[in-house]
Amino acid sequence: MDPFATSSSAAQPDRFGFLHVDLNSFFASVEQQLHPEYRGKPLAVVPSFADTTVAIAASYEAKALGIKTGTRVADMKRICPDIIMVHGSHTTYAEYSHKIAAAVELACPVAHTPSIDEMVCQLIGREQEPPRARQIALNIKQSIRDNVGETLRCSIGMAPNRYLAKIASDMQKPDGLIGLLPSQLPRSLLQLELRDLPGVGARTEAMLIGKGITTMPQLLALDREGMHKLWNSVWGDRLYHWLHGHSTGDDGAPLPNEMQKSLGHSHVMGPAHRTPEGAWAVAHKLLHKAAMRLRMEKLCAGSMSLTIRYQLNREQVDRATMPEVADARPGAAAKKGNADKPRKIRQHTSGIKHDGWGMEARFPTCQDTLSLLETLGKIWSQQPTGPDYETPFFVGLAMGRLINESEQQPTLFADPDNRNELSRTLDKLNLKYGHTTLHFAGMLPARDSAPTRIAFTQIPVQYGVDYM
Numbered sequence: 001m002d003p004f005a006t007s008s009s010a011a012q013p014d015r016f017g018f019l020h021v022d023l024n025s026f027f028a029s030v031e032q033q034l035h036p037e038y039r040g041k042p043l044a045v046v047p048s049f050a051d052t053t054v055a056i057a058a059s060y061e062a063k064a065l066g067i068k069t070g071t072r073v074a075d076m077k078r079i080c081p082d083i084i085m086v087h088g089s090h091t092t093y094a095e096y097s098h099k100i101a102a103a104v105e106l107a108c109p110v111a112h113t114p115s116i117d118e119m120v121c122q123l124i125g126r127e128q129e130p131p132r133a134r135q136i137a138l139n140i141k142q143s144i145r146d147n148v149g150e151t152l153r154c155s156i157g158m159a160p161n162r163y164l165a166k167i168a169s170d171m172q173k174p175d176g177l178i179g180l181l182p183s184q185l186p187r188s189l190l191q192l193e194l195r196d197l198p199g200v201g202a203r204t205e206a207m208l209i210g211k212g213i214t215t216m217p218q219l220l221a222l223d224r225e226g227m228h229k230l231w232n233s234v235w236g237d238r239l240y241h242w243l244h245g246h247s248t249g250d251d252g253a254p255l256p257n258e259m260q261k262s263l264g265h266s267h268v269m270g271p272a273h274r275t276p277e278g279a280w281a282v283a284h285k286l287l288h289k290a291a292m293r294l295r296m297e298k299l300c301a302g303s304m305s306l307t308i309r310y311q312l313n314r315e316q317v318d319r320a321t322m323p324e325v326a327d328a329r330p331g332a333a334a335k336k337g338n339a340d341k342p343r344k345i346r347q348h349t350s351g352i353k354h355d356g357w358g359m360e361a362r363f364p365t366c367q368d369t370l371s372l373l374e375t376l377g378k379i380w381s382q383q384p385t386g387p388d389y390e391t392p393f394f395v396g397l398a399m400g401r402l403i404n405e406s407e408q409q410p411t412l413f414a415d416p417d418n419r420n421e422l423s424r425t426l427d428k429l430n431l432k433y434g435h436t437t438l439h440f441a442g443m444l445p446a447r448d449s450a451p452t453r454i455a456f457t458q459i460p461v462q463y464g465v466d467y468m
């Protein structure tokens, strides 16, 4: 049997769900657009002209000579004494990025902008038919040329999901146009290297090699269960679906730097919000985002961990780090209070000295906001109290023990308060209106603590961009 034959081509008509637009040699092309005298010549964009710095971008003419991002200025001069070196201007590039997005919009709405030189369009209805999708891609290229400039070229990838569209945009440069048809998957990916997969960095590649997977054919020969075991997490399942061209509902998920085992977010609060109420508001907001993302990615969580860091003032730090004076009297009870506990004072990257607290709770797997909020409330009430715990400045919330929702055991009692239905309604409204139209504060049973009164009316849930 051909292990790469598509199993469900009948169920997957040849349609493209996403276009990924990637500008070629973006910074260098902008410089060539602004300066016609640089066109057709090797050019590098550099942060400074010192010999020890490196190129942050290279034109196609420079790339042909072997000069690329990361090449040292001294080496560039040796390879090509005539190379044009330009001091980069981020402001200019950002302006061009906006102009390009506007030009793309003339051909197709832009759904996501993952970086300064990438835009993603989601295709709907008949746009998904390959000939029409191809025409849209050609229109995008023409629109950029006509409205922004002739030196700005892009490679466009068309695929059934966003992950594959990104891969396709990387397969032909410059001025590429590649479509990955569902009926040709995963065969059309056999030539790639593992490192060509977004999310597979050096660390993940080492893990794969350690487990005996060194080539794409080996990876693609695995079934979903094999992929799950390989990653020992739902990342394997997700990658399996992506690589086989399925639309899994997590098409818009941000591509991770490295495949992760939990789903979570954290937030550093501004000085004005460093209060217990402010921290609760942040935790509440993080929970809504995480819960919505679980449902989008068709996952259920079986654990939640909360981390809170509390800012300490000078006096508190001194007290905590002073050598302990032991009470040597026989039978002396351990004194209450944090000052006598051996404590580790840590320093946040922002310079804030802090103490931390965290807790993980396990529960029957679920994905509905109301159940998750109840768990959060229970964890919250376990926080330490006292003067050292009054200035929280960091809140992190992560969902763990993730499983695919299809593996969720059906409960004996069928969703008595309609929690799942309620959550789905919430997601639909949030997606439609781009912010939390409905929130749960008013639906929760009255609690004595103040936190539930804090309502978030502006939770930015632009599915698929960046959740923080």
Ligand SMILES: [Mg+2]
Residues within 6 Å of the ligand: 022, 023, 024, 025, 026, 117
């Ligand atoms: Mg690019």
